[in-house]
Amino acid sequence: MILKFNFLKLFLTLALMSLSLTGGVGAQTASSTSFQLEQGTLAPSGSSTSSSFRLDGVISQMSIGQSSAAGFKVNAGALYFPLMSSPVVSATAGDGQVALTWTPAEGVLGWTVSNYVVSQATVAGGPYSDASVGLVTNATRTGLTNDTTYYFVVRVKDAYGNLVASSAEVSATPAATATTPPAGGGGGTGVVPPGQTQATFRGRAYPLSDITLLKDGVVAAVTKAGPDANFEIVLTALSAGGFNFSVYATDASGNRSVAQTFPVTLTDGASILIGGIFIAPSLALDKQEVKKGDNLAIFGRAAPVAEVMIAVNSEHEIFAKTATDGDGAYLYNLNTVDLEFGDHAAKSRVIKATEVSPFGASVGFKVGTRNILALLPKVRPTVCPRKGDLNGDCRVNLIDFSIAAYWYKRPLTQAIIPAERAQLSSDGKIDLVDFSIMAYYWSG
Known part of the structure; x- marks a missing residue:
C-alpha cells in the first residue's frame, strides 16, 4: 500500500x-x-x-480541410484562411435603370459562392440598401431617378450566408432615352442627336506598367498605369453590339499578366463603366530547375503596399505570404527542402484592403539534383518582324495566333482589316496562308 x-x-x-x-x-x-x-x-x-x-508529451495542431470534400486535405503551417476574389462590375445606365453585370467570384481553400448581394446608394461610399439577387452574375436596378448618380457594390456570400468579398464601387447615371420628334414645317428634321456610345475601363495593376486593352482580340488602346497602379481607359464612338474586351498588364521586366476578359453588350448612346478591375500579379522564378533543399526565388509585380499570396502546387500544396513595396515589387524565397522531386508550379494573387485579385498564370519549375537558371523575360525587341505582328508588340507569338484564330473563316470588320492588310496576306480573309506567314516570322 x-x-x-x-x-x-x-x-x-x-x-x-x-x-x-x-x-x-x-x-x-x-x-x-x-x-x-x-x-x-x-x-x-x-x-x-x-x-x-x-x-511522453505530444506536439499537435489543428488539421485544416473540408470534411465534405471528396478528398480531405491537410496543409502545412499554422492556420490558413480561405479567400474569395472580388467581382469586377460593369454598370450600364438606361432610362430609369442601371444594368449591372459582374465576373464570378473565385474561392480557394473551401469557400464557395452561394449568393450575390447588390448594394445601392446615392452617395459614394454609402450608406447602401441591399438586395439579394441569388447565384447570378447580372441584375438590373429599376425605378431609379434620371440624372441622379447611383453607386453600386456587389458583395459575395459564402455557403453559410456570410459576406466574404466585395467589389469596388462603380457608378452610373440613368438618363431618358433620346427621341426623334416629328419634323417641323420647313424647319428640318428636328432630330435630337443620341448620346455617344462609350465604354470606360477602370482598375488597378502595377505602378507605371503598360496596360493593353483588346477589343475582340485586337488592340484597341494602350496606356500606362499611374504611380499608384491605377488606370483608366475610355473608348468612344463605339457601335452597338456585343464585344469581348480583355485587359492585361506588362511590367518593367517584360512579364505579362493573364488577361481579364469582359463580355459587354452596348446599345446606341449608352455609356458603360467596367470598374474594379484588379490585375493579377506577374510572377517569375530565378530557376527552372532547383536543387532540392536550395531556395527558389519567386518574384514579380503587383499593386503597391499590398499582400501577395503565393500558392505552390505539389503533392502537399503550400501557401505563403509576402508584401509588395511602394513600387509594387515582391520577393519570396521558397525553401524547397520539403518539396518532392519532380515538377511543380507556382502562382500568386494580390490582396489590398477588401479587394482580392484572381490568381495569375502558373509558372512551372522542377525540383531535382542541380540548379538551372530560368530564362530571362524577353523585353520589347528593337527590330520588329516584317509580318505577323497583329497586336503591335514587336513579337509574333501565341497572342497574335489567338487573334488570328478568332477571325479564322469569319467576315473581317474594320477592327482587324488594317492589321490583316499590313501584317498578313492582305486578301481580306484569314485562312491557312496567314497562319503560314505567322509561323515563318514566329519569335515566341
Whole structure:
C-alpha cells in the first residue's frame, strides 16, 4: 500500500513538473477586419522518465480541410484562411435603370459562392440598401431617378450566408432615352442627336506598367498605369453590339499578366463603366530547375503596399505570404527542402484592403539534383518582324495566333482589316496562308 502511494505521488509530481516546463512556439499574428488571432502557438509538452515508467508529451495542431470534400486535405503551417476574389462590375445606365453585370467570384481553400448581394446608394461610399439577387452574375436596378448618380457594390456570400468579398464601387447615371420628334414645317428634321456610345475601363495593376486593352482580340488602346497602379481607359464612338474586351498588364521586366476578359453588350448612346478591375500579379522564378533543399526565388509585380499570396502546387500544396513595396515589387524565397522531386508550379494573387485579385498564370519549375537558371523575360525587341505582328508588340507569338484564330473563316470588320492588310496576306480573309506567314516570322 505504501509503495503504491509513493508511486502515485511520484507520478503526479513528475507530471506537474512536465506541465510546468511546457513551452510554446510562437507564430505570426493573423487578422482580418473582423477578428485577430494573437500569436498562434503550437504547445509541446516535455517527457519525464524514471527507472520504471516514461511519460511522453505530444506536439499537435489543428488539421485544416473540408470534411465534405471528396478528398480531405491537410496543409502545412499554422492556420490558413480561405479567400474569395472580388467581382469586377460593369454598370450600364438606361432610362430609369442601371444594368449591372459582374465576373464570378473565385474561392480557394473551401469557400464557395452561394449568393450575390447588390448594394445601392446615392452617395459614394454609402450608406447602401441591399438586395439579394441569388447565384447570378447580372441584375438590373429599376425605378431609379434620371440624372441622379447611383453607386453600386456587389458583395459575395459564402455557403453559410456570410459576406466574404466585395467589389469596388462603380457608378452610373440613368438618363431618358433620346427621341426623334416629328419634323417641323420647313424647319428640318428636328432630330435630337443620341448620346455617344462609350465604354470606360477602370482598375488597378502595377505602378507605371503598360496596360493593353483588346477589343475582340485586337488592340484597341494602350496606356500606362499611374504611380499608384491605377488606370483608366475610355473608348468612344463605339457601335452597338456585343464585344469581348480583355485587359492585361506588362511590367518593367517584360512579364505579362493573364488577361481579364469582359463580355459587354452596348446599345446606341449608352455609356458603360467596367470598374474594379484588379490585375493579377506577374510572377517569375530565378530557376527552372532547383536543387532540392536550395531556395527558389519567386518574384514579380503587383499593386503597391499590398499582400501577395503565393500558392505552390505539389503533392502537399503550400501557401505563403509576402508584401509588395511602394513600387509594387515582391520577393519570396521558397525553401524547397520539403518539396518532392519532380515538377511543380507556382502562382500568386494580390490582396489590398477588401479587394482580392484572381490568381495569375502558373509558372512551372522542377525540383531535382542541380540548379538551372530560368530564362530571362524577353523585353520589347528593337527590330520588329516584317509580318505577323497583329497586336503591335514587336513579337509574333501565341497572342497574335489567338487573334488570328478568332477571325479564322469569319467576315473581317474594320477592327482587324488594317492589321490583316499590313501584317498578313492582305486578301481580306484569314485562312491557312496567314497562319503560314505567322509561323515563318514566329519569335515566341
